[in-house]
């Protein structure tokens with residue numbers, strides 16, 4: 001169908017879009033007829049979205065046959081699709097822009113969130129606020145790694161070489177220094193209170209039942225402290241010296257190592273009462289042992305794994321007298337009876353097999369009934385969770401090492417609840 005030379009175009013705003021129509025000439029006597037109106041007779045769509053509709057139009061009531069004015073074809077170009085397409089394109093663009101903006105926002109938020117999580121994790125890993133002994137508020141001391149890096153970079157070296165010298169001349173000293181840290185932390189937190197001497201006006205913790213004639217290593221700490229005072233006066237606290245010395249003692253004995261959190265301050269007081277009450281007795285049963293740890297915010301697992309410290313060191317017969325009449329490994333019990341037949345103060349190895357090596361032998365001993373202290377042996381007959389741990393540590397030394405390091409760090413975070421500000425003592429035995 002060819003375009004009529006007289007064709008003209010008209011526009012319509014009908015509908016959403018724009019239409020362009022033109023007469024394309026040629027009467028169509030064969031269709032439409034006298035009824036009038038228009039009928040689509042052909043629809044042609046190009047490659048794009050434009051379609052051309054050819055209508056046959058018949059003028060109502062026209063009786064002139066073959067008259068151009070009676071009947072003609074009308075071509076309607078539909079431009080609407082283009083407009084729609086344009087709008088669609090615009091919408092698509094907008095949607096894409098929105099999507100891009102959303103993605104950017106999500107990315108920023110995710111990044112921010114992960115930075116916050118990381119910061120929180122770092123805070124957990126590196127900057128610990130201490131927790132208390134469950135009896136009240138906390139001084140909120142913040143511990144961190146390398147606190148002496150700027151103020152006393154040689155601090156850890158001085159402690160280590162002091163521990164090395166002491167252990168070289170007395171192998172048991174490693175055990176004694178580790179125990180000092182434990183007895184310090186369990187009374188008003190790790191604040192060096194255990195090191196304070198009694199005097200006319202002051203009662204310290206040294207005469208408490210668990211400490212008297214038992215705790216050792218005070219001279220070693222004195223000597224390390226005096227070296228530190230020369231190198232960096234009043235900088236390194238006695239409580240931190242105990243924490244570092246405990247770590248070095250374990251490592252020197254063949255055990256695990258860990259990074260010591262530092263920044264503790266030394267107390268200006270002590271508590272004989274708490275030393276008597278907080279420290280567990282060797283005659284304690286499992287629930288009591290757990291309770292003593294839980295009172296300070298430590299767990300049953302902390303108790304089981306920290307008891308593994310008894311893989312080194314010695315105990316007096318008076319500490320395990322009830323074992324002498326107990327059931328279990330008969331040969332072991334008889335050897336203890338023989339050892340303790342003389343004096344109550346005689347010493348026995350806490351770990352009969354490898355007494356000076358920090359290993360998991362302590363747990364193996366418990367399973368064969370060879371735990372020295374009653375409080376040790378009860379763990380093997382304890383509630384299933386406790387026994388499970390004993391078995392796990394007996395079979396997996398690296399698990400024991402890993403958990404020991406974790407728990408000793410947790411113990412090292414125990415802080416004073418007295419709320420009084422601490423100090424860095426010049427002499428660990430007296431307040432400044």
Ligand code: HEM
Nearest residue numbers: 175176179182214280281282306309313314315316319375
């Ligand atoms: C679970 C409760 C605990 C009880 C009932 C307990 C009890 C004892 C007793 C009675 C002694 C022997 C003291 C003597 O006869 O003079 C001792 C020694 C020792 N304790 Fe514990 N202790 C416990 C936990 C700990 C913890 C948590 C550690 C360290 C992280 C530790 C480290 C030591 C060491 C290394 C020795 C040997 C010290 C030396 O040879 O000088 N103990 N303990």
